Amino acid sequence: MADEEAHSATAAKPLLAAVGLTKRFGGVTALRGVDLSLFPGEVHALLGANGAGKSTLVKILAGVEQPDAGEVRIAGGSTYFATPHAALAAGLATVHQELSLFPSLSVAENILIGREPRRLGLWIDRRTMRRRGAELLKSLGAADIDLDTPVGELPLAQAQLVEIAKALSAEPLVLILDEPTSALSIAEVERLIAVTERLRAQGRAIIFISHRLGEIERIADRVSILRSGEKVGKFEPGAFRRDRALQLMLGENWQEARPPERCVQERQAAPSILTVENLTLPRHFSAVSLDLAPGEVLGLAGLEGQGQKEVLFALFGLFRRGLEGKIEIAGRRLHPRSPHQAIAAGLAFIPDDRKSLGGFLGLSVTQNIVIAALDLVRSGPLLSPVAESALVEELIHRLDIRCASADVPLGSLSGGNQQKVVVAKWLTRRAPVYIFCDPTRGVDAGARAGLFAVIRELAAAGSGVLFYSTDISEFPALCDRVLVFREGRIVGTLAGAAVTEPTILDLFFREPGPGAPVGARHKKEWGDQPGSGAEHVEHHE
Amino acid sequence: MNKSRRVLDKHAGSLSCALGLVVIIGLYALRQPLILSPFGIASLANVSVALALAAVGQTAVLLVAGLDLSIGAEITLVNCFAATTMSAGAFGIAWVVAASLLIGLAMGFLNGVVVAYGRVEPLIATFCTSFIFAGAALIILPRPGGSIPDGFAGALTGSWGPLPFSLVLLAGVVALVWLPVFTSRLGRYIVAVGDDASSARLSGLPLQRVELASYMLAGFFAAVAALFLAAETTSGDPSIGGIYTLNSLAAAVLGGVALTGGRGTVLGPILGSFVLSIILNALGVFNVSAFWQDFIEGLVLMVVLGLGGLRVLRADSWLALLRQ
Structure with a gap:
């Protein structure tokens, strides 16, 4: 609405307009009356904390989810997309955060899946297919990726480039990039930015999601801020301000002080109950070191998907191989290869996914x-x-x-x-170490307070607690100390009164720029990657 | 992984089956030299071709990460139908052949609809339909009988010098139906859907129609196998198909098809069928008691199907194993 006013002077018609999009999952409203207009030749960035509704909005535009109310207007028609196929047919291509690739198929086959050039309308024309695949990769500066390699053998950064080439091969009117740069090196990000410039010059439009404010400042024309499923603000071209953006993302939590009644426990002189040194799992996290004292609640903070969850999974023995580094529990070395071993060594694990990981529902x-x-x-x-x-x-x-x-x-x-x-x-x-991995997912506020009380009680009785949550506001409410993760590495530590939402985000967003992709040599199938599978419906809380 | 290693990996099933085939025929010939005569080759081909056709059908379904436990019953039903309806003369043969293929497609259609649109687990769905098909076969032909005209039987089971017609039939059906499908967009979609269903959906592929098509292909190949068995035995038998369900699965896995979908070649399952059929056939020839044959056959199948589990053991995380 306001978007359209701003552009009424230029009389440009939006390529795409989302009007009043609302989406509920069970009792949770993930998106509430969100409007978004996209004009030819613009890069529109979406910014928001976890659970703000970015991914839900992207999924609706891509036809993966259908809205409960509202519509998507494209080229005059008003509708919503019933399937991803319908969205593609209407000219929207999406670079999915969790990647929509086929590990056993080759790079060329992946790029042109669903758009294979054919001879006589029947057989796949492999030569043309390879040529077009090569052209697309070259435009991304990735000509070195072998077209015949099964995508499952590529490092994550290259797979992400293949995913981008795949979206570009649809020659979309609107390209949606959902965190496309998370695994890319600086040079690769530069190539991607050059490609967005070219698409912009052709009058196409781009929706860009990134947690890197620096990238957003460089390439976005306009920026919309989402919080708790609502659009809470936007910046016109040239008007973006970083502090204002963070303030909008956080809402009333900005400047919120640590609850004063909570006594911050001093780190005890007692020896650590859990010591981790240089723990590395290629493609998930690297050089993670931490100390956990008895009675301490230690948070693994940062936005979602920075490797925190995988560190906890690894400690609990869920990864069968590839883990390097040293783990000691109460002075005894642990090489966790299965949950059975981890439990025997004194770990207890409370997962986010009760249905498949922690409980027997029947x-x-x-x-x-x-x-x-x-x-x-x-x-x-x-x-x-x-x-x-x-x-x-x-x-x-x-x-x-x-x-x-x-x-x-x-x-x-x-x-x-x-x-x-x-x-x-x-x-x-009583376990010496409790791991709480996003335990409040889908849990209401009352139950959450009860759960936190239990966690504090466990710590008070002398256990060490590792805590991870997708909701950053939970760290200040619970943790004695937090480690801030970004892209698989610890980028900072906060303790005591310094643990607040703004300080966590500030550490997270502080620029040394994009880090090198983690363990880029490891081969892996995407379906096997815990914590990033397509079946994880994120951002609903 | 470099290029040659990759090609080797992809065709490991086919290569090991080809090697195994040479070894087994060699051992067989040491004991029974006649096996290398034109008559011997034709008889080896004839015992293998029906399984090869069933295995190709099973492969179409396995590639899409499905499973068809009704293949044996599909074979039985078409076999009984052909044996009770086929009459001598070009027309009498032609309409029954056409109707048989249509029945095969229709049975596959039923499986596909239940699995793809009814969202019933393939294991349960095809196990249930197998009883429908086997039951229908018993209604048509309660006990072995019926007849097949000599013209039709001779056309499929004779041989041309050292080249048995049965091999020509197999090569023809594979070249005219399976190979074109495999190299077309449909074949690519079948592999893609089996490789990663969620990526397939996000990529806008017609998931349900692809699944449906794969079950229809299985029904079609089962029907061809049934017609061949009718020609070979010149009669119908309401228990003829039973062994093909599990054997087609084993032959496909032996030929390098992944039970988890997305991986497999055209040649692998065919070679796997030959290896498996000749081993099972040899048990009889080498005077292994009929009581032991079932025992050994079960053992062989378990080892072969166990091979499929080796791939799973390579998974990096326990979560990945839990999801399979």
Whole structure:
């Protein structure tokens, strides 16, 4: 609306206009009445914290999700895209954050998938296909990528370039770039910027999402800021201001002080309970070192997808190979190759995805809680129902789990209470180290406060806690210390009162510019990459 | 990985099957030299071709990360239909052949609709339809019988010097149907969908139609296999197809097709079928008791299907294993 006013003087008609887009997932509104106009020859950047709705907006424009209300107007028609195919046919191509590539197919086959040149309308014309693939890669300055290599064998940075070439091959009117530069080197980013300049000169339009403010300052004409699913501000060409943008992204949290009532625990003189030195997993994170003291809650902060989750996965033994570095728990070396080993060494893991990783939805609350403690509730070789229910009743009371009875299936509980049951499972015995990996995903505010109280209690009783969340505001509320991650590396540490949302973001966004892509030599299939699979529906909270 | 290594990796299934084939025929010939005569070659080809056709059909479905447990029952139904309806004379043969192929496509269509549009797991869906097809076969032909005109039987099972007609049939169907599909856009889509379904959706590929097409291809090849079996036995049998379900799966895996979809060649499953058929055939020739044959056959299949698990063991993270 306001966008259109601004351009009414130039009388340009928008290539694409999203009007009043609203999207709900269950009870959560991911997008609320968002308008966006895109004019020929402009680069329009979207900026927002995790969960602001950027990815949902992109998914609606790409036809992956359908809006509950609102419409997308393109070339006069008003509609929304029922499938990704419809969006492509209308001239919108998307470079997806999680990459939409086929690991077994070659580079050339990937670039032109769905648009294969054919002979007599029947057989695929391999020669033309290779020629066009080579041209597209050359325009991106990536002529060195071998056209016949299966994409699964490429390092992530090259795969990202293939994904971009694939989108360009559709010759789109509107190109959506969802964090296209996250794995690219500085030189590769420069080539990408040159390509956007060329598309702009041809009168095409680009939607650009990046967490790198420097890139946005360089290439964006206009910038829209999203927060909690709403468009909270925008900058006209030349008017972008970094501090104002961060303020809009954070809203009322800006300048918010650390809750004063929380006492900041001094790091104890006791020896570390967990020591990690130079932990590296090619393509996910590198040279991660940390110390965890008993009684400490240590946060792994930064925006989503910077390798924090993978560090926690690696500690818990979810990666079977490729892990380098040293891990010590209470002075004993650990080489985690399976969760079984990690648990035996004293780790407890509370995951974000209760359904597939932590809980048995069809089993009762009791069965879930005692599953890791069956030796505690035995009488002789048999399980003792009396001992079971004594243990379970105590934990239900302690964690304030709301359920009709301990015999109802886990799946019938609310999300927050399900999460508490998963936590209760690990409370049946005291672990030296607890790992909370985005435990509040899909959990309401009340349950979250309860969960935080439990975490503090665990720390107070002498366990060390590693904590990761996609919601940055949770770190100041909970952590004694945070490590800020960017692109697989620790870029800074904050402790005590210095842990605030602005300081975390400030550390994160501070420029040394794009880092070198992590472990660029490792081969991997995208489907195997935990934490970035397409099945993860992000940004809904 | 360099280029030659990559080509080798892709064709590892075919190459090992080709080697295995030479070794097995060599061992066979030591015991029974007649096997290298034109008659011997024709008989080896004849025991292998039906499985090869079924394996090609199974491959079309495996490539799209599906599974067809109804292939054996599809073969049975078409076989019984042909044996009860075919009459001598060009017209009597031609309409039954055409109708048989249509029945094959229709059965594949049913499988494809249930899997692609009904979102039923392929394992369950095709297991259920296999009972429908096998049941229909029993209604048409409750016990072995029916007849096949000599003209049709001779046209498929004779030989031309050392070249058996059955091999010509196999080569013809593969060259005229499977190869063009495999090298066309449809074939590329089949591989792509099996490789990564979510990427396929994001790339705008017609996911459900591709799945449907792959099951229809399986039905088509099953029908061809059934016609060949009818010609070979000159009669129909409501239990003839049973063994082809599991054997086609094993032959495809032996030939390098991944059970997880997206990987496989045209030649691999065909060579795999020859290896498997000749091993199973040799058990009979070498006087292995019929009681032991099932035992050994099961063992061989388990080893072959276990080969598919080796790939899974290479996965880097436990999460990837959980999702498979």
